[in-house]
Amino acid sequence: MLASQRKKAILELLAQDKQVLSSELSQKFLISEDSIRRDLRELAAEGLLQRVHGGALPASAAIAPIETRKNVQSRSKQTVAAKAVKMIQPGQVVMIDGGTTAHELVARIPQDIAFTVVTHSPGIAVSLVDHPLVEVIVIGGRLFKHSVVTVGSAMIDVISHINADLFFMGVTGIHASAGFTTGDYEEACVKRALSQRAAETVVMASAEKMNAASAFAIGPLSLASTIIIDGEPDTALREACAKQQIELL
Structure with missing residues (x-):
């Protein structure tokens, strides 16, 4: 699976479950937690999620000016x-x-x-x-x-x-x-x-x-x-x- 496809799947899981855990994503996609953390960092940089200890939560849309x-x-x-x-x-x-x-x-x-x-x-x-x-x-x-x-x-x-x-x-x-x-x-x-x-x-x-x-x-x-x-x-x-x-x- 390409990284872009994996990120899309992560966002879909986040929308469905309201939180994702790095350990569970690692098992689901059969890749290391380091790779998952990199995906989460990049998605967070785009404002698409909020990283927390062990995973991520949906990012708030209420932080604009x-x-x-x-x-x-x-x-x-x-x-x-x-x-x-x-x-x-x-x-x-x-x-x-x-x-x-x-x-x-x-x-x-x-x-x-x-x-x-x-x-x-x-x-x-x-x-x-x-x-x-x-x-x-x-x-x-x-x-x-x-x-x-x-x-x-x-x-x-x-x-x-x-x-x-x-x-x-x-x-x-x-x-x-x-x-x-x-x-x-x-x-x-x-x-x-x-x-x-x-x-x-x-x-x-x-x-x-x-x-x-x-x-x-x-x-x-x-x-x-x-x-x-x-x-x-x-x-x-x-x-x-x-x-x-x-x-x-």
């Missing part, structure tokens, strides 16, 4: 945001992540609800200027232009003084075994720190983020109390959430 992401699965993001906004109650302290789904959430916040928003997204903060009853606290830091959010170690001390009711967290990938991932190391650290300061973490995920992974782990599925998705989760994700008592909406 924010202006590009605005047009990806927009209807799916609107569906997720419409469910998420119903969780906000008067008087709560709510942390809202950056990202396109978070912007859809903020666009649906009623004008007559009084609560406090904590965010490290300048865009989210500005979107709430015309909500007279919403108190807005902005966490500063270095601006990560790709996602238009602030990041950096100085933020962690500020975050440690917050006790929030909810944290609406954006991710680029959700996978039963890889958990929640994103495309930047510092952004992953900030998301993890925010999650640790909320009574409940709600992960909002449009369709392209399901059964996908990016390079940096935010944490396991157990970080979330609720995951809101558009569409039906596969058996592996549903079973993983049920085992850890995570609500799927």
Whole structure:
């Protein structure tokens, strides 16, 4: 079998099983694991998969610049945001992540609800200027232009003084075994720190983020109390959430 044919077959298996293992691929194609690892490296370089220890997972399509992401699965993001906004109650302290789904959430916040928003997204903060009853606290830091959010170690001390009711967290990938991932190391650290300061973490995920992974782990599925998705989760994700008592909406 030619290398190009083998790579095509690997991608087909990945689409079917949502993960591949180097050892199993080696046995299937009767070649060394070194050769399989080379195939996976080359496919990863093309953005077609995400390498992990022992194999590979589907690559997330949600790591493009924010202006590009605005047009990806927009209807799916609107569906997720419409469910998420119903969780906000008067008087709560709510942390809202950056990202396109978070912007859809903020666009649906009623004008007559009084609560406090904590965010490290300048865009989210500005979107709430015309909500007279919403108190807005902005966490500063270095601006990560790709996602238009602030990041950096100085933020962690500020975050440690917050006790929030909810944290609406954006991710680029959700996978039963890889958990929640994103495309930047510092952004992953900030998301993890925010999650640790909320009574409940709600992960909002449009369709392209399901059964996908990016390079940096935010944490396991157990970080979330609720995951809101558009569409039906596969058996592996549903079973993983049920085992850890995570609500799927």
